Amino acid sequence: MDTLGILMLLSLLLQTILAFFGDRRKYATGFWLRFVVWLAYMSADWVATFSLGFLACSQTNSANPNLIPGFWAPILLLHLGGPETITAYSLVDNELSRRRILELVTQAGVASYVLFKLWSKDTVIFVAIPIFVSGIIKYGERIWAFRFPSLEDFGTKDISSGSxxxxxxxxxxxxxxxxxxxxxxxxxxxxxxxxxxxxxxxxxxxxxxxxxxxxxxxxxxxxxxxxxxVTEISWRHVILHSITCLSSISALIFFSIVTTSKNVYSKHDTMISYLLLVGAVLLDCHSITVLLLSDWAxxxxxxxxxxxxxxxxxxxxxxxxxxxxxRKRWSRSMGQHLLTSAQSNKPVKELRKQYCAGKLNSHSRVDVSNALKELIFKQVMGKRSRHDPHTSDFNVLELLAERGVEPPRRKSVAGVEFTESLLICHVATRVCYIADCRDDGFSKERNCVRSSRSLSNYMLYLLVYRPAMLATELPGTRYAETTSHLGRLLSLNEVDAFSVQEVDAFFYELLPNPSTMLQTIKEEDEGEKSALPDGCMLAMSLQSLETRKGWSNEKKWEMISEVWVEMLMHAATRCGWKEHAEALAGGGELLTHVRLLMTHLGLSKQCLPEVVSKQFADQSV
Structure with missing residues (x-):
């Protein structure tokens, strides 16, 4: 098999990968799937373009004894149009619509040149015509998809049936x-x-x-x-998809008829041609199936x-x-990272953490439970009901700045920078959990306990692996100082050398004699901005609620879970829409769902009535 045949089959393989796996990024968080899709996306256009140029050069070489099927060129144009499931890998790709128009003109010109050169000597040149039309349509759709289409009002009329x-x-x-x-x-x-x-x-x-x-x-x-x-569906989409599918089918039928009676190509070229044409038909059928099975349909x-x-x-x-x-539209899970799962500052790990965030790096992932959704929804609705946006004293900025609902938390982290308060609360939650596990009657599976732990680990996961979503400045500094401090307390030189069991054992020693241990922790801080001292102090304050104020253990953990939901809501409003949109291509984040929920309920800087808009403008001056 010659070089051109290998390139043609490779181009078909890349298109198949993108067609079947391109849209799984919306709910898949695995590293290997994302890597394969990224590699296929980055290679597909290059392979098709290179093959098209190679094909054009072969036609200018008069010494070439082999007659290459002329419809290979428009098939490559079809591949450049790409599948329905993916047009952009990142948001940056959506800014390239003008360049794509130039590429369409260039590639169409090269394909036309190849057809012109083979017009007089290729007996099945008319197979290329429907494929060429189909390629132009698909490439044009890809360019159009890079624009944000205007939305039509489909009406708000409810369906009366009760099924x-x-x-x-x-x-x-x-x-x-x-x-x-x-x-x-x-x-x-x-x-x-x-x-x-x-x-x-x-x-x-x-x-x-x-x-x-x-x-x-x-x-x-x-x-x-x-x-x-796959965006808005209209009769234009239906007609264009019908044309491309019928074109591929007619080209396959015509080629099989002609080659049956008189085949002028080599055996390898004929086999490759059949594979390319059958692949084009199957990809078109898959495209129509994806369209019909979408929510847009x-x-x-x-x-x-x-x-x-x-x-x-x-x-x-x-x-x-x-x-x-x-249908699964996002991962329905959230990353988990413990302070005890500290990473070193080695360059390789930093690169892997930045570009390969997901199961490969996070400590684990847990499902977003219905109980957690209930907790979040209840608290967001409670925040919304506490204030009337129609009154003159309503200030949504102060409302969104809330990060706690109970005096113990306000006293401990009031006025503290968000990253530090997150680390303090994470340490406190972990220490409280270790302390309560000593009690045989403590239920680890209670919703408030599970929600507190999962949100605590999720927020730390965002801080370490998705810092842009928390809009933090130098997010790794406070985290690195805290893990370094913890390593010194454990008498370890390597930050990533300690285990969860070692850290839990250290925190366990804090409980019988907190004053002595807290003094030791403060002395080892050496003037750095570690969150460990304040986190341990907050934990002791929370534990004392059961003896000092007569709180039940369940009430304490309900308060802790509410605090974490408050911090989740606070973080959701800090994150920009661009970061939320980029997270959609990595399986989606719970933070984005919370942000959208708050926005629809008016808890957003962008959802302000006129009186609030004036306040926002005044405070921005």
């Missing part, structure tokens, strides 16, 4: 309504009270699980617009513009809606 399928339709359509509001928010335009009232009413009438499902679908819409070609089929009776349409959509119910 489970009707419920799925209503859920997708309501998520679409929320997405329209979010698009306005993502452009940093202040949404007036009427818009916020509509989204607030829609969200506040739901249960926690249903609300998070709506936000999950909504973020799926955003992912599709940013990273794939549900919107289009049940829109007010579609003809037919609503109940009849829902009955026909039942198989599609059953797939919608099972």
């Amino acid at each position: 489970s399928s009707a419920y799925e339709v209503r859920k997708v359509r309501e998520a679409r309504r929320l997405f329209r509001a979010f698009q306005m928010l993502s452009t940093n335009i202040l949404v007036f009270d009427c818009d916020q009232t509509e989204t607030c009413k829609l969200v506040s009438t739901k249960h926690a699980e249903e609300t998070f499902q709506l936000i999950e679908i909504e973020l799926g819409f955003l992912y599709d617009q940013l990273y794939s070609k 549900v919107i289009w089929f049940t829109s007010d513009k579609a003809k037919g009776v609503s109940r009849y349409r829902i009955s026909c959509l039942s198989p599609l809606l059953s797939i919608c119910r099972k």
Whole structure:
């Protein structure tokens, strides 16, 4: 097999990988899948472009004895159009629409040159014509996908049927309504009270699980617009996809007929040609399947513009809606990182941490439980209900700045920088958990305990692996000083040498004689800004609530869980929309769902009525 044949098959392989794995980034956090998709995405265009140039050069060489099928050139143009499941790997790719137009003109010109050179001597040159048209359409769709298309109002009319399928339709359509509001928010335009009232009413009438499902679908819409070609569906999309699919099928049929009667190509070239044509047909069929199984298809089929009776349409959509119910639109998990899982400052690990964040580096991942969603939803709704945005004394900036709800926490970390307060609370939560585990009657599986621990580890995971989402300056400094301090206390030279058991044993020694141990910890601080002393002091203060104030253990852990939800909400509002959007391509983050939930309830700097907008402007001066 010659070099060109290998390049053609490699290009087909890369397109197949992108087609079947390109959209799994929205819910997959594994390193290897993301690496394979990244490698395929970075290589696909280069291989197709190089192959097209190699093919053009081979036609200018009169000494070339082999007749190469002319439709290979437009097939490469088809590959450059890419699959439906991925158009951009990162947000930066969405800024390249003008360059893509130039590439389309250039590559189409090269493909046209190859066809011109083979026009008189290739007996199956007419196979290339439908493939060429299909390639132009696919490449044009890719360029168009890099733009943010205008959104049509599909209406807010509810389906009257009470079936489970009707419920799925209503859920997708309501998520679409929320997405329209979010698009306005993502452009940093202040949404007036009427818009916020509509989204607030829609969200506040739901249960926690249903609300998070709506936000999950909504973020799926955003992912599709940013990273794939599956966006709004219209008759234009249906016609273009039909043309490309029929073109591939007709080219395959015509080629098989001609080669059966008279085959002028070598055996290898004929076999490669069949593989390329069959691959084009299968990729087109996969593209149509992806489109029909998307949430956008549900919107289009049940829109007010579609003809037919609503109940009849829902009955026909039942198989599609059953797939919608099972579809996973994000990882539904959150990274976990313990202070005891400290990383060293070695360059290799720093690079791996920056570019390969996920299961490879995080201590573990845990599912986002329904109990945690209930806790978050309840607390966000409580924050929303404590203030009336229509009153003149309403200040959403002060509301969003809240980081605690109980005096013990306010006293310990009031006025402390967010990164330091996060580390202090993480240490305190860990020490309280170790202390309570000494009691045989302590239930580790209580919702408040599990939520506290998972949120504590999740926030530290964000600090270490996703610092941009916490909008922190020099995020690693305070963390590095704390882990270095802990290493000295354990008499270890290497930061990443201690184990969880060693650290837990050290904290366990703190409990019988806290005053002596705290003094030792402070002396070892050596003037650095470690969070260990304040974290241990906060832990002792929390533990004393049960004896000093008569709190039950459950009440204490409920308070701790509420504090962590407050910190989660505070962090969610600090993170910019760009960072939230980038996180969608890595499996998604719980922080993004919380930010969107708060935004729809008006708890955002961008969701201010006129009186609050004036306050925001005054404070910005």
